Amino acid sequence: MNFISVKKELEDFSLDVSFELSDGITAIFAPSGSGKSLTLSIIAGLLTPDEGQIVVNDKVFFDSETGINLSPQKRKVGYLFQNYALFPHLTVYENVAFPLRNRDRRKVEKLIKLFHLDGLEDRKPDTLSGGQKQRVALARALVYEPEILLLDEPFSALDRNLKEALYEEILKVKEIFSIPIVLVSHDIDEVLALSDRIIVYQNGKVLQKGPVHSVLKLPISKEVASILGIKNIFKAKIIKSSDGKAVLELKDIRIGLDKPIFTEEIEIAIPSYAFCPGRMCEGNTFEAFIKRVIVKGVSVDCLIETPGGVIFNATFSRRAFERNAFKVGGKYRFGVITKEIIFFTQGNNGFA
Structure with a gap:
């Protein structure tokens, strides 16, 4: 069992979270x-919560x-800090070996x-590159054979190509070591690339948790949707069509x-990927002007506005964008x- 339920009051912040x-x-x-x-920091024992319980691999941290509070040294936690925290005066080998008292060469060399x-x-x-430093820090975090691995925004200082290369290293760790890995991130693409589950925080509390794609598909509130980067959030009316069906x-x-x-009024979110060129959609079409375009490799982000003033963020494949000859200013x-x-x-639960 791996369970975290803790509360911590700081001078200007309150943490109250619980999850498995x-x-x-x-x-x-x-x-x-x-x-x-x-x-x-609380899981690793670097900070003591005011109350709660932390259990990792059935071991009470x-x-x-009961008054149990294991020291960081007894918790067997691997921790990869944002700045890697390597010892500048030690070699790569010495950095990796540092957590081991007996300097087991086989573990280090492996x-x-x-x-x-x-x-x-x-x-x-x-003398190392950013990616090399991160791999050294990751090796050091794992040499002690931890029961949990904590990753504190480890890719924030790396460029896109290096990030993607190091994602493979993290996925390798997941496959080989079979331990819980907690990744702190504010990059939703990173979460999608690496994570099995997601816990969405706001102001020290858990708003939603679950499998990544389930949470992205159905955020339970507009607050969660906004945190996840969904920008098209509106209040809308529900009316009935002539055949009795609901119309937004x-x-x-x-x-x-x-x-x-x-219900007659409802709040909705429309993910940017839910839009399509009119000729590719059956029904439910509308006219809008393209106000702004940002090309992102194989996709294109567009800001579109209807004559009535409704503004959407819409994402199209670059192929669809070019095939439809979309241009800024066009309707x-x-x-x-x-x-x-x-x-x-x-x-x-507003719908059946």
């Missing part, structure tokens, strides 16, 4: 200042009721080979729905894939 962990990668995702790194550090054993950290009305737009909605017909619309009501 399983093997694989769990991301704690939130804006800065939400308590993500604070949670890792902390229990306020990890040096695993993380492609062969030939760098005698070099100091200031948003200023000058009407979108027919394939499910009954039992085109767009559609919405209705099954992708997210409905926010009390408990998310």
